[in-house]
Amino acid sequence: xxxxxxxILFERAQTRIPGGVNSPVRAFKAVGGxxxxxxxxxxxxxxxxxxxxxxxxxxxxxxxILGHGHPDVLAAVQxxxxxxxxFGAPTEREIELAEEIIKLVPxxxxxxxxxxxxxxxxxxxxxxxxxxxxxMILKFEGxxxxxxxxxxxxxxxxxxxxxxxxxAGVPPExxxxxxxxxxxxxxxxxAAFHTHGNDLACLMIEPIAGNMNFxxxxxxxxxxxxxxxxxxxxxLVFDEVMTGLRVGLGSAQGVYAQLIPGFEPDxxxxxxxxxxxxxxxxxGAKREVMRQLAPLGPVxxxxxxxxxxxxxxxGLATLKAxxxxxxxxxxxxxxxxxxxxxxxxxxxxxxxxxxxxxGGMFGFFFLPELPQNYAxxxxxxxxxxxxxxxxxxxxxxxxxxxxxxxxxVSAAHTDADIATTVAAARxxxxxx
Ligand SMILES: *Cc1c(COP(=O)(O)O)cnc(C)c1O
Numbered sequence: 001x002x003x004x005x006x007x008i009l010f011e012r013a014q015t016r017i018p019g020g021v022n023s024p025v026r027a028f029k030a031v032g033g034x035x036x037x038x039x040x041x042x043x044x045x046x047x048x049x050x051x052x053x054x055x056x057x058x059x060x061x062x063x064x065i066l067g068h069g070h071p072d073v074l075a076a077v078q079x080x081x082x083x084x085x086x087f088g089a090p091t092e093r094e095i096e097l098a099e100e101i102i103k104l105v106p107x108x109x110x111x112x113x114x115x116x117x118x119x120x121x122x123x124x125x126x127x128x129x130x131x132x133x134x135x136m137i138l139k140f141e142g143x144x145x146x147x148x149x150x151x152x153x154x155x156x157x158x159x160x161x162x163x164x165x166x167x168a169g170v171p172p173e174x175x176x177x178x179x180x181x182x183x184x185x186x187x188x189x190x191a192a193f194h195t196h197g198n199d200l201a202c203l204m205i206e207p208i209a210g211n212m213n214f215x216x217x218x219x220x221x222x223x224x225x226x227x228x229x230x231x232x233x234x235x236l237v238f239d240e241v242m243t244g245l246r247v248g249l250g251s252a253q254g255v256y257a258q259l260i261p262g263f264e265p266d267x268x269x270x271x272x273x274x275x276x277x278x279x280x281x282x283x284g285a286k287r288e289v290m291r292q293l294a295p296l297g298p299v300x301x302x303x304x305x306x307x308x309x310x311x312x313x314x315g316l317a318t319l320k321a322x323x324x325x326x327x328x329x330x331x332x333x334x335x336x337x338x339x340x341x342x343x344x345x346x347x348x349x350x351x352x353x354x355x356x357x358x359g360g361m362f363g364f365f366f367l368p369e370l371p372q373n374y375a376x377x378x379x380x381x382x383x384x385x386x387x388x389x390x391x392x393x394x395x396x397x398x399x400x401x402x403x404x405x406x407x408x409v410s411a412a413h414t415d416a417d418i419a420t421t422v423a424a425a426r427x428x429x430x431x432x
Contacts, residue, residue: 005049009037030402031386036393041068043412046398054398055417059408061400062210062242062272065331065360066321067412073276073317080313086305093316094307100319101274101282104245107253107264108284112293113307117241117271118146120281121204123301124269125150127283128202128235130299131292136196138203138234140183142374142404144211145204145239145269153178183209183373184221189228197232202267207252210242210406212377214356214363215370219259226263235289241271241281242406245319247359248328255358276318278311327411331360334418335409339364341422349429351384360409377404384432391428397421 002008013020021027021035028035036048044067046056059065066073080093098111114120125137125148137150145151147167153175154166165175179196181188193200203225209215217225229236243252250257251270257263267289271281284290294300305311322328339355339362346353346366355364365371366381366388385403392399397420400407409418 004034006034006037009049010034013037025400025402025405028401030382031389033390033393035401036398043067043069044410044414044417052396054393054396055413055421057397057399057407057409057421058405059410060272060277061405062246062361062408063275063277064408064410065246065273066276066318067410068277070317070321070412072321073314076313076317077278077310080310083309085310086308088304091307091309091312093309093312097274097307097312097316097319100316101270101284104249104319104323105240105251105253105268105270105284107266107286108268109287110290111282111284112290112301113312114281114283114301114303115279115305115308115311116146117239117269117281118148119303120241120269120271120283121146121151121239122148124237124267124283125202125204126301127285127289127293127299128237128267130297131289132201132233132235134199134201134234135177136179136199136201137177138179138181138192138196138200140181140205140209140374142183142212142215142377143204143206143209143239145206146241149174150178151204153180182375183212183215184218185373186221186224189221189224193228193232197228197234200229200232200234202235202237203229204237204239206239206242207256208243208247208358208361210361210363211404212371212374213365213404214361214406215372215374215377216356216358217256218372219256222256222263223260226260229266235266235285237267237269238265239269241269243358243361244268244270245273245322246361246408248332249322252358273318273322274315275311276314278308278314279305280308280311280315321411328359331409331411332357334413334415335360335362337415338362338409338418338421341418342425345422345426346429348426349432351429351432360411362407362409364407365403387432388425388428391431392421392424395424395428397424 152167267285335357352368
């Protein structure tokens with residue numbers, strides 16, 4: 001009989017919940033071993049069912065940019081909960097949050113709040129199709145936009161091929177209007193627009209792709225995406241569910257606007273940080289596009305819990321805190337120190353290793369140089385990654401349990417936390 005509470009809970013969970021988890025990556029399938037059942041978290045740390053403490057580098061996969069249990073956020077959530085959980089009628093905080101989002105993301109004139117990134121991405125596609133009167137959508141291999149049917153599609157074998165479903169239960173007919181291209185491939189992009197440009201409702205992209213660990217769209221590639229969308233009347237949709245308010249106050253579009261003068265996407269999908277850990281996401285665009293949405297226009301979209309009062313309170317308090325002067329500078333410096341420390345430690349152990357970061361989001365690879373697309377990411381040494389992951393976990397440092405996932409640092413992480421993690425990594429690298 002084991003006394004490992006994680007193991008006991010995992011076995012119990014598996015009898016009642018498929019795989020024992022409510023989102024697949026939590027099951028540790030890629031890395032093996034027993035998932036940690038988290039009991040509580042505070043600041044930069046979480047504790048599992050055995051009482052073991054971890055420095056948290058997943059931050060609920062992005063939302064917890066302030067760390068866990070930030071006092072201002074807690075107070076806002078407690079107050080909101082006292083006032084009522086959900087009304088199914090409009091509230092003032094929804095306007096406040098919309099105003100805040102529009103202030104922070106100037107490419108957005110109007111915004112609709114929903115409850116998950118999946119819902120936001122799915123609705124954005126419907127709106128793009130409704131607004132343009134076109135069927136076809138373009139996405140890139142390795143980018144994740146939630147699990148809506150039309151978006152669960154992987155690339156075919158050729159360059160500009162239509163994708164096939166990555167999931168059972170998605171009829172090929174549903175995926176047949178989704179064109180999938182390799183990321184950062186300008187030639188394939190131009191060929192696809194040449195053939196299908198005038199049938200495309202939108203091009204959807206993770207500008208810094210955190211669902212293939214950390215891969216930036218190159219500046220020439222992004223510039224071409226913008227030009228081709230404009231030329232052909234397709235909407236450029238930025239999926240910033242992960243990067244929004246995570247890589248900087250200007251989000252990823254702010255990063256590209258600094259490199260490409262006048263750059264703006266047509267539509268933006270947000271989630272994660274804007275909810276501060278509560279179920280909240282959003283999509284927004286220019287007024288004329290958003291006016292196509294019900295009840296103003298013909299594109300239907302709705303939600304019982306959309307704009308939930310407790311979630312908006314959490315999101316507003318989080319967005320207020322990230323606007324403190326110097327917030328992203330400090331967060332970015334700590335994240336950079338982590339990536340640099342890991343890189344130096346790996347190189348000292350003679351391992352191929354590289355990493356990148358922007359704001360509080362980072363990625364690293366057991367590769368000599370940063371990959372530019374999904375195929376290269378998946379060429380990473382999985383065995384080595386898994387041994388690294390478990391070595392770190394045993395030492396109390398919780399990284400994402402899959403090599404294709406990004407990592408996150410919060411404002412609650414201290415320089416000492418980063419240094420302790422790098423010291424642990426040095427030990428682990430030496431054994432690889
Ligand atoms: C997390 C994520 C989603 C999906 O959001 P959920 O809230 O998990 O549905 C969509 N797009 C990107 C880029 C994400 O990182």
